[in-house]
Amino acid sequence: MKSRLFASAKPIIGMIHVGALPGTPANHLSLGKITEIAVQEAKIYRDAGVDGIAIENMHDVPYLRGGVGPEIVSSMTIIGQAVKQAFCGVTGIQILAAANREAMAAAHAAALDWVRVEGFVFAHVADEGFINSCAAELLRYRKQIGAEKVQVWADIKKKHSSHAITADISLGETAHAAEFMRADALIVTGPVTGRPPVPADAEETKAHTHLPVILGSGMNEANIGQFLPVADGFIVGSSFKKAGDWNNPVDSRKVKAFMKRVTAR
Template identity: 30%
Template sequence: MANWLDSVFKVNKPVIAMLHLSALPGDPGFDSAAGVRAVVERAKSELGALQEGGVDGIMISNEFSLPYLTATEPITAITMARVVGELLNEISVPYGVNVLWDGRASIDLAVATGAQYVREIFTGVYASDFGLWNTNIGEVARHRARVGGKDVKLFFNIVPESAKYLADRDLKSITETTVFATLPDAICVSGLTAGAATDVQALTTVKNAAGSVPVFVNTGVRAHNVGEQLTIADGAIVGTYFKQDGVFENRADRTRVEELMGAARDFRATLG
């Protein structure tokens, strides 16, 4: 395990739970009658279910800001900062943030709220459901330094959801050059959408090519396959499985969290 994972999570092969925020002001689905207070109250309830269920960390994201922007409006990160601020006294595990799909805004939010890590699409050019999707990791890395975020760890999603890499390059080559040229703190491997299975061969390819950089399985982890996935990966990020009935739109269900985390602990026990 990489040293920074050890120091942050203090457990082998950590499982990070997604805390999906309801639609926010400016989003098409925002409930203006209920207001931001309803967003905060739901987030508090789900945070309780996740932490009491035994997760190793959380990642707070604006998952219901559909359809997503690749350059968000200021109101999104501003509202998320309020929500995270109201959760801070109740957060008892390492936490990160993710402003979909905006790397700079994610870093700004992390610095403002004391989050230890962010996850985003930091490299590549894609044809996506959101249009042509470009990135500039050199600019983002310099922005992180300017705003005092040098200690914020960057999770690079190397297989973006709902998008296809435009260059004709294989996954092994993409991983090798990403590690060498763009300095990720961790790499995430995803399926097609939230909750979709991550291809085991793709995960293995990235892990073998990533060297000492930790690799996380980013979607499709379930109680029955968490051991298989963690045999390959250095950690997992889980969202949909933790929801009631495993349905993306539902709230986190403590029973399902306990089920998966129990399976993860059983697997870790085999590692010694």
């Protein structure tokens, strides 16, 4: 991957879906316990040779739209810092839903490397409602707080969303626009969590951008060989979890088997 972040040409990035955070409907653990579990999963990824990790507040359903409170930002900052120290490698963050400024602030404070951003260019309708583009505001905010080292990885035509309002704009055109708006990498997904994109989507995206193209859903031990030639990196979540369910803890045996398959090619 053409990035200053990774030594590997095709980095594998493991997901940590942190426990439901304080103040969210499903929260039942202390912040200390949530952090402890996240650190344990970071160590599993480290020991299995995964190239990077990302933390995400996916258990905070139902998600707020376009912003979260200070309790979430501070919690994710604490977790992010602890996870990066345990993993000793490239670490990213996403705060749902489309809380992109908050994610940038947490990444900067915790010395993380990249943020995953929803709605960077154009707009779409997500589970939470209308998500507008944020590139101009986000990059100005990054500049204002001195966080230029934090990369922006932009989802394009992202999962769990309707793109009817941009149906006349192709995936390739969206990729071109995100590069023009100064994203650092692009993320392509399938329609929902755990479902892969089609290889043609990755190929179309790469044909319209010079940026790294990351596949952000549905990668598993069975299909990774098909996708390795057509993308620059892979975010893996569900297939690293017990029973292949994102709700479950990370399964060290599944991670090691996946990485063995990747390194054998």
